[in-house]
Every structure is written in structure tokens, then in C-alpha cells.
Amino acid sequence: MADLTVITARLAWAAALVVRALSPRATSANTSAVLLTVHTDALDLTGTDGHVTVRVTLPCTGYETGCVLVSRRNLAATVAALDAAEIRLTAEGSRLAIRTPNARFALPLLDQSALPALDDLPATAGTIDGKNLHATAIAVAGAAAQSDALPIFTGVRLRGRNEGLSMVATDRFRMAAAAPPWSPTGEIDVLVPAGFLADTVKLAGATAVVTLHADAHQFAIAWPGVSVRCAALAQPYPDEQVQQLFLAEPEATATIDARSLAAAVARATLYSGSQGRVSLHLGDGIVVIRGGDEQAGESEETIKATVRGGHCTATYNAGYLADALQGFTSSAVTMQIQAGIRPTVFSDPSGDDPTRLRYLIVPLRLP
Amino acid sequence: MADLTVITARLAWAAALVVRALSPRATSANTSAVLLTVHTDALDLTGTDGHVTVRVTLPCTGYETGCVLVSRRNLAATVAALDAAEIRLTAEGSRLAIRTPNARFALPLLDQSALPALDDLPATAGTIDGKNLHATAIAVAGAAAQSDALPIFTGVRLRGRNEGLSMVATDRFRMAAAAPPWSPTGEIDVLVPAGFLADTVKLAGATAVVTLHADAHQFAIAWPGVSVRCAALAQPYPDEQVQQLFLAEPEATATIDARSLAAAVARATLYSGSQGRVSLHLGDGIVVIRGGDEQAGESEETIKATVRGGHCTATYNAGYLADALQGFTSSAVTMQIQAGIRPTVFSDPSGDDPTRLRYLIVPLRLP
Incomplete structure (x- = not known):
């Protein structure tokens, strides 16, 4: 034995x-x-x-x-x-x-009698490059809620499509969607706990070929010698509403260096007090990043940008803004600000991003 | 302004x-x-x-x-x-x-009116190589108690001597003493909070020349552009008893590769259960490291060593043993086991260790 x-x-x-x-x-x-x-x-x-x-x-x-x-x-x-x-x-x-x-x-030796039997892995849905899966899953999973009365907001929605693997998560205040290239060999239509997805793609690292497995009840990520699985979350997911939210009618659009904007947002956050509000103003060839609070002081930073449309200002939860910008490791990010509290859409202007990430934040309604 | x-x-x-x-x-x-x-x-x-x-x-x-x-x-x-x-x-x-x-x-701007005035630094006691100070202070401070009804056991005793800077700490169950080379320019006779000393030498890093400052009430560590100070602990310290404890009458002495022994002790600790007891047996040309506990299992590992004196076995708190061995980054450590529960003395057999560290652990009395 x-x-x-x-x-x-x-x-x-x-x-x-x-x-x-x-x-x-x-x-x-x-x-x-x-x-x-x-x-x-x-x-x-x-x-x-x-x-x-x-x-x-x-x-x-x-x-x-x-x-x-x-x-x-x-x-x-x-x-x-x-x-x-x-x-x-x-x-x-x-x-x-x-x-x-x-x-x-x-x-x-521990007692094995209480061990549940392990089923076979669910069917193979397709394969994906490990590096792309990692980048996509980390960015998208970050937009899910850590915990919520409605479990769908703690999940990442995965759907197999011919052109790409659709991944979406939202906590209702922001949303991330991506469509990395993949090689489908079966079906995938599942809602996966966001924490599980993020933790497991970190384990897989930059493995060349990662296989996704799914059925109605289970989801698994496998790479040579290793498989990691967990139970799927209950559906349905509001797939149609999600797609419509990305159809933006922008009042103004700015394309700006993502790292510089992220650094300025991090500094403005220091001055944004307990509310954690940072505002972005789109002006002539510039974006102005402002934070301010009676206790914490004031900050104002100006970054050159390519701006189209009228002048406008929107205010955001500073943490959401930081999360969104982290997903754009390419040199630039385009933000489309819509009227009122319709969401702002962040995307890669170059089209070179293999994950095709889009991020959406609902601006704060100011008193 | x-x-x-x-x-x-x-x-x-x-x-x-x-x-x-x-x-x-x-x-x-x-x-x-x-x-x-x-x-x-x-x-x-x-x-x-x-x-x-x-x-x-x-x-x-x-x-x-x-x-x-x-x-x-x-x-x-x-x-x-x-x-x-x-x-x-x-x-x-x-x-x-x-x-x-x-x-x-x-x-x-914050209100300065409640700020206490800052005195000048206490007088210079001497200078020391930052790398030596770092190695010595980390090893010695680790033997002090984290908290104790008697504050002297939370301190590191520093005394200036011509030949070296004496540093000692003990929590009564183990003790570390070192005497790194230094260049005295004044007096030092102070008891310093161990946590302060360890944290501050990490800040100084491998700075070439570090200056120590002390008077009856304060202690400071300074290097170009920086000084860090705190209040000294109240004395007296049992200096004489400390010196006598290092006068060992060993039953048996083993010289052994310090890293191998530390790795074996770490593994034995996994098997030592909630008591955390690891025993060392000195045999003919070997040291046997054992851990064992009803719940955790048993371990036994043998390492070649140069052993003088009769066979003997002593049991230690595993954490103290690990701490002691960490101080001997040179290739070998010599341990002198004394009779009964008289302390075991750890030292560097080569004499190359500039900090001249000695470590002492009181073995556990077994039922």
C-alpha cells in the first residue's frame, strides 16, 4: 500500500x-x-x-x-x-x-474515509495562451465585488465565442470586459468565482498553453501536470444589458499616457480625503487631475492629452480609477466621458492589446 | 516663512x-x-x-x-x-x-505648538562599520524578550571597550553576546530597546561608517545626513553574571555545518508538535537531529560533525535553536553541551567572524 x-x-x-x-x-x-x-x-x-x-x-x-x-x-x-x-x-x-x-x-496517515470522490474534469472548452489569460483574468476579476448579496456580482462571466473568449465582471459601479484570442474545442458558458480565477491564473503563470474546462456545475483550469477546479456560480447573468453599456455616446474623448495618469491619480488620492473622490477635467489638449478635501489639502496636476469634444469634468471613486488604469499596460488609454452619470469607457486606442480590455466606471453624482 | x-x-x-x-x-x-x-x-x-x-x-x-x-x-x-x-x-x-x-x-499645515523641542544628539561614543553593526545587532537583539515585566530583558546592553563594542541580550532562556570591532572616541554604557536597535540598523544598511551616540538617558545611531534616537532603558544590568555564563565546562563539543544543521532543525520542528521540542544527539562523528510528537509524527536526520567528548543528548526549544543558528552565517558552528540544564554555548570555530558572536541556550528539562 x-x-x-x-x-x-x-x-x-x-x-x-x-x-x-x-x-x-x-x-x-x-x-x-x-x-x-x-x-x-x-x-x-x-x-x-x-x-x-x-x-x-x-x-x-x-x-x-x-x-x-x-x-x-x-x-x-x-x-x-x-x-x-x-x-x-x-x-x-x-x-x-x-x-x-x-x-x-x-x-x-490521516483518515481517508470521509474524502469525497473526485469526478473527472469537465469537458475541454478550448485552449488559451497563459500570458494572455493571466493579463485578462487579473484585469477583469478586479472589477467583481469581493462579496455581495447577489453572487453574480462576485463572478467572472466566461463565454466561448469563435472570435474570442468573452470575459466580463461587474460590481454595478464599474465593469471590465475582455476578449482574448483562444482556440475553442467545445462550449463554455459559465460564471466563475472571481477570486478563484485570479488566484489560479497566478499559479499557471506564463505557461504556454492553458486549457479551460467547464460544464454547468464546474470550471477548471489545467496546464501540463496540473488541474485546478471549483464549482461554478449560479446563473443567469445579464449578458444583454452588459453589451449595451459599452455603446457609448461620448461628450468628450481623451487619449492619454496611462502610466502618467495612474501616477497622478495615485497622488490626487492622497488629497481626496475619506470620500476618496478624484476628478478629471478634459480641456484643450490637457487632462487636469484634481483631489481635494478640507482635512487632506488640495492637488491639481496637468497632463498633455489628445482631447476631442467639449470641455467637461467628471468625478470618480479614486480606487476604481486606479483599478481601471492598471489594466492598460500599453502606453496609452482612451477615455470616453458621457453625459451625467452615464459610465465612462476606458479602452486601448492602438488596438494592439491582445486581451481587448474595456473598462467602464460610473461617475459619482456630486451634491 | x-x-x-x-x-x-x-x-x-x-x-x-x-x-x-x-x-x-x-x-x-x-x-x-x-x-x-x-x-x-x-x-x-x-x-x-x-x-x-x-x-x-x-x-x-x-x-x-x-x-x-x-x-x-x-x-x-x-x-x-x-x-x-x-x-x-x-x-x-x-x-x-x-x-x-x-x-x-x-x-x-499642522499645529507646531505642542511639538517638544529636540535636544542635541548625545555625545559621540565611537564609530563602527555599518555591515558589522547590522550583523551584530540583528543577531543579538533577537535574543531579547519581545515584552517582559522586567524591561532589562527587552534591551540590548552596549558597553564600549577598547578591544570591541560589547553587545549582550537575554530573555533568561537564551542569550546572545557579540563584540564587533569599533573605533571608540568616548564612553558608551547604555541599555537600548532591542526592537529600536534592530529596526534602525536595517535603515542604516551597509553604510560604511556609522556613529553611535549615548548618554545616561538617550541613545542614537547616525550616518551621513541621518540620525535616529530613542530613550535608553533603566539599568542596572547583570553584567557579571552574564560573563560567567559563557565559561562553559562542556561534556561534549560538536563542530558542524551551520546551514545544514539549521535546515535539519527547521524540518524537525515540523514534527515537534505544539511543544516545539527538538533534540540533538552527539555521537561518533555525527549529530542526530530528532523531532517527535504523537500528532505530528517523527523525524530523525543525521549530519556528519567533528565531535569531542562522550555521547550526549540535549533537547531545546526549536525556535531558540533556529534563532541561534541564524547568527552563524559562516560555514561552521561549534556547540558545547554542558551537564544537566547548564546552557549550551554556540560559537564560530574559525575565529573569522568579525562580530565574535556567542549564543547560549538553556536546554529543556524533560519529564
């Missing part, structure tokens, strides 16, 4: 990935454990925190197949910095023995 | 240093502020958090001398990433105006 030899560095990588993929706040022995499943030439590490389930598969030499459940934190920390190139893992009585020529560690 | 031009990057460095030197938990407007004192060719930034006082001096072009008090966090954040090479600061009514060609910020 479970006996194998494995390359130490590979097991260390796999165990560390399981720990990073899951919440450290365990509610039971199961949710702080990792299940080791030994095959003749492969070892699966499977862990769950009750919401997210991760599986990592790595090559091994299996002498005896079987399953053992141990503390994932202690397994990862034990093998993290061992000198020996290879280690042997053997289930012995109530312990998993981890042996190198100079050391022996005995991890208590 | 206060008008000057200053190089932006210099002011940004100085303001950031004031923020980092002080606690972010302000108890009053004074303790969250920075005082700007404008001279004709220099600007002083002075701040305090009620315990620590920092002063940074930088060159400027002063048009009008004077003092203003503003929020140090907002000053630092405003000037941190400004594009303009130079900025002008001008006191105007109830505001300090910060101007660049494209921006104007107005920080509210």
Missing part, C-alpha cells in the same frame, strides 16, 4: 503548488491534507480546501500502488529543501515514511 | 526614510507629522512617533528660512514618483504648496 521513489525537486514543486493553490484556513483534517495516489509510473497529489480542488501529477517509480492522506503543509515543508536527489515514500502502519540516505521522517 | 527648492529624488529619499524609521501607528497629529526646517542651504526633516525620533538633513536652496509641520505620509507619497527633477516648497497661509511645472499640491 503505497511505496515509491521520486525525484525530490519534482515532489517539492508539486507539494508546494498544492499548498499555494488552496486556502491555508482548513476547516477539517481533509481540507488541510493531500492525497497521494501511487501508480506504477506516476504520482498524483490531490488536495482540496472545500472550495478549490487541485491535482498535480508527476513521474515516479511506483513499487506498490495505493493511496495515503497526509498533512500537505508538513509534506511540502519536509521535502522543500532536502539535499538528497531522490526520496523514497513508503506507507508503514500509521505513518508515511519519507527516507533519504541520512534522514527518516514519519508523517501520520 | 519656509520657501525652498530641492531636488525631488533627494526629498523623496529623505521623506521615505522618515516614514520607515517611525511607527505607522500615530497617537496624535505630532506623531504622524514631519517638521521641515528650512535653512539657507539645507533642509531638515524631523519626525517622531513618541518613542523614536529621526532627523534627515539634505541640501536645498532656501529662499526663506522657517519651520512647517505636515503629514509625513502624504509628503512622502506625493514626492515619491514625481517626474520633475526639482520641486519648490512654499508655506502659504494654512498650506504647504508643493509645485512642479505641471502640478500643485497643498498640504495642510
Whole structure:
């Protein structure tokens, strides 16, 4: 019952990935454990925190197949910095023995009887470049609510389309939408917890090819050797209203260096007091960024911009403005200000942004 | 009343240093502020958090001398990433105006009337290489108690001696003593809060020459352009008892690679359970590191060592052992185990360690 030899560095990588993929706040022995499943030439590490389930598969030499459940934190920390190139893992009585020529560690075996069975991954929906998925998911997930009475505002809406993978999130006060290129092989029509999506694309990093899996109940992100899944959120999502919001009728449009504007907004935020209000004024060839508050003082900064349309001023939640600008790592961002409290639309003027991100913020109604 | 031009990057460095030197938990407007004192060719930034006082001096072009008090966090954040090479600061009514060609910020002036006057620095005691001071202070301060009914156990004892600067700290269960080379120019005989010492040497970094200042009531660390001070702790300190504790009569002595031992201790700690006990056994040419606990499992690791004297075993608080070994960044550490619960002494066998650190841990009495 479970006996194998494995390359130490590979097991260390796999165990560390399981720990990073899951919440450290365990509610039971199961949710702080990792299940080791030994095959003749492969070892699966499977862990769950009750919401997210991760599986990592790595090559091994299996002498005896079987399953053992141990503390994932202690397994990862034990093998993290061992000198020996290879280690042997053997289930012995109530312990998993981890042996190198100079050391022996005995991890208590945990009770597997309460472990839920793990279904197969949902069907493949398509593949996407890891770097594009990362950029898109981080930008879009940031527009979702952290928590809300209505769970749809905590999710990212993913829909497969031929031309691109549509990703949308909104907390009702701002919205992000993107459509990175992808290679569809099936259907995707799912609402995914935004926190799960953002955390998991960070794990995948710049992996060349990432596969998305989805059905009505589950969503998974997979890359070679690794899959991470969680339950989908309940639908429906207001897809049509979302599309209409981006049909802007701008009063004025400014194209401006995104980094300079973000830096000026960060400084104006210091002067915006507890309300956190920053205003943008579009003038002749300039955008003026202002913050002000009785207690915090006043700030006014001017940046050159290409402005079309009449002079106008809009005031925003400073944090939303900072979040929106962070998504535009290209050199410029175009903002379209609409009348009254109709939302302002931020987009990339060059068309070079592969994620095709658009961001929308509802301006503040001033007294 | 206060008008000057200053190089932006210099002011940004100085303001950031004031923020980092002080606690972010302000108890009053004074303790969250920075005082700007404008001279004709220099600007002083002075701040305090009620315990620590920092002063940074930088060159400027002063048009009008004077003092203003503003929020140090907002000053630092405003000037941190400004594009303009130079900025002008001008006191105007109830505001300090910060101007660049494209921006104007107005920080509210705070009331200076409650500011305590700042005495001159205490007399110079001597100078020391910043890198040596850093290594010594971090290692020694770590042996002090975080809080204690008896304040002397939260302090680091500094005494000037011709051959070296003596630094000692103990929380009664372990003790660290070091004697880095220095160049005395006066007296030093002071007990300094360990946290202050550790934080301030991190600020000084690897500065080539650091000056220590002390009198009966105050202690300060200074380097070009910067001084950081705080009140000394009340004496007396049990200097004689401390010296006697290092006169070991070892039962057995082992010399062992410090990093390997530290890594093995870290792994054994995972298996040491809530008690956090790790035992070291000195055998023939080996040290065996063991951890074990009903819940956490068992570990046993063997490392080659040069051992003199009989076989013996001692058990330690795992955290103290880890702290002690961290001080020996050289390749080897020598440990002298004494009989019973007389302390174990850790030192550098090569004699190359410029800080001349010795560390002492009282072993645990086992049931």
C-alpha cells in the first residue's frame, strides 16, 4: 500500500503548488491534507480546501500502488529543501515514511474515509495562451465585488465565442470586459468565482498553453501536470444589458499616457480625503487631475492629452480609477466621458492589446 | 516663512526614510507629522512617533528660512514618483504648496505648538562599520524578550571597550553576546530597546561608517545626513553574571555545518508538535537531529560533525535553536553541551567572524 521513489525537486514543486493553490484556513483534517495516489509510473497529489480542488501529477517509480492522506503543509515543508536527489515514500502502519540516505521522517496517515470522490474534469472548452489569460483574468476579476448579496456580482462571466473568449465582471459601479484570442474545442458558458480565477491564473503563470474546462456545475483550469477546479456560480447573468453599456455616446474623448495618469491619480488620492473622490477635467489638449478635501489639502496636476469634444469634468471613486488604469499596460488609454452619470469607457486606442480590455466606471453624482 | 527648492529624488529619499524609521501607528497629529526646517542651504526633516525620533538633513536652496509641520505620509507619497527633477516648497497661509511645472499640491499645515523641542544628539561614543553593526545587532537583539515585566530583558546592553563594542541580550532562556570591532572616541554604557536597535540598523544598511551616540538617558545611531534616537532603558544590568555564563565546562563539543544543521532543525520542528521540542544527539562523528510528537509524527536526520567528548543528548526549544543558528552565517558552528540544564554555548570555530558572536541556550528539562 503505497511505496515509491521520486525525484525530490519534482515532489517539492508539486507539494508546494498544492499548498499555494488552496486556502491555508482548513476547516477539517481533509481540507488541510493531500492525497497521494501511487501508480506504477506516476504520482498524483490531490488536495482540496472545500472550495478549490487541485491535482498535480508527476513521474515516479511506483513499487506498490495505493493511496495515503497526509498533512500537505508538513509534506511540502519536509521535502522543500532536502539535499538528497531522490526520496523514497513508503506507507508503514500509521505513518508515511519519507527516507533519504541520512534522514527518516514519519508523517501520520490521516483518515481517508470521509474524502469525497473526485469526478473527472469537465469537458475541454478550448485552449488559451497563459500570458494572455493571466493579463485578462487579473484585469477583469478586479472589477467583481469581493462579496455581495447577489453572487453574480462576485463572478467572472466566461463565454466561448469563435472570435474570442468573452470575459466580463461587474460590481454595478464599474465593469471590465475582455476578449482574448483562444482556440475553442467545445462550449463554455459559465460564471466563475472571481477570486478563484485570479488566484489560479497566478499559479499557471506564463505557461504556454492553458486549457479551460467547464460544464454547468464546474470550471477548471489545467496546464501540463496540473488541474485546478471549483464549482461554478449560479446563473443567469445579464449578458444583454452588459453589451449595451459599452455603446457609448461620448461628450468628450481623451487619449492619454496611462502610466502618467495612474501616477497622478495615485497622488490626487492622497488629497481626496475619506470620500476618496478624484476628478478629471478634459480641456484643450490637457487632462487636469484634481483631489481635494478640507482635512487632506488640495492637488491639481496637468497632463498633455489628445482631447476631442467639449470641455467637461467628471468625478470618480479614486480606487476604481486606479483599478481601471492598471489594466492598460500599453502606453496609452482612451477615455470616453458621457453625459451625467452615464459610465465612462476606458479602452486601448492602438488596438494592439491582445486581451481587448474595456473598462467602464460610473461617475459619482456630486451634491 | 519656509520657501525652498530641492531636488525631488533627494526629498523623496529623505521623506521615505522618515516614514520607515517611525511607527505607522500615530497617537496624535505630532506623531504622524514631519517638521521641515528650512535653512539657507539645507533642509531638515524631523519626525517622531513618541518613542523614536529621526532627523534627515539634505541640501536645498532656501529662499526663506522657517519651520512647517505636515503629514509625513502624504509628503512622502506625493514626492515619491514625481517626474520633475526639482520641486519648490512654499508655506502659504494654512498650506504647504508643493509645485512642479505641471502640478500643485497643498498640504495642510499642522499645529507646531505642542511639538517638544529636540535636544542635541548625545555625545559621540565611537564609530563602527555599518555591515558589522547590522550583523551584530540583528543577531543579538533577537535574543531579547519581545515584552517582559522586567524591561532589562527587552534591551540590548552596549558597553564600549577598547578591544570591541560589547553587545549582550537575554530573555533568561537564551542569550546572545557579540563584540564587533569599533573605533571608540568616548564612553558608551547604555541599555537600548532591542526592537529600536534592530529596526534602525536595517535603515542604516551597509553604510560604511556609522556613529553611535549615548548618554545616561538617550541613545542614537547616525550616518551621513541621518540620525535616529530613542530613550535608553533603566539599568542596572547583570553584567557579571552574564560573563560567567559563557565559561562553559562542556561534556561534549560538536563542530558542524551551520546551514545544514539549521535546515535539519527547521524540518524537525515540523514534527515537534505544539511543544516545539527538538533534540540533538552527539555521537561518533555525527549529530542526530530528532523531532517527535504523537500528532505530528517523527523525524530523525543525521549530519556528519567533528565531535569531542562522550555521547550526549540535549533537547531545546526549536525556535531558540533556529534563532541561534541564524547568527552563524559562516560555514561552521561549534556547540558545547554542558551537564544537566547548564546552557549550551554556540560559537564560530574559525575565529573569522568579525562580530565574535556567542549564543547560549538553556536546554529543556524533560519529564
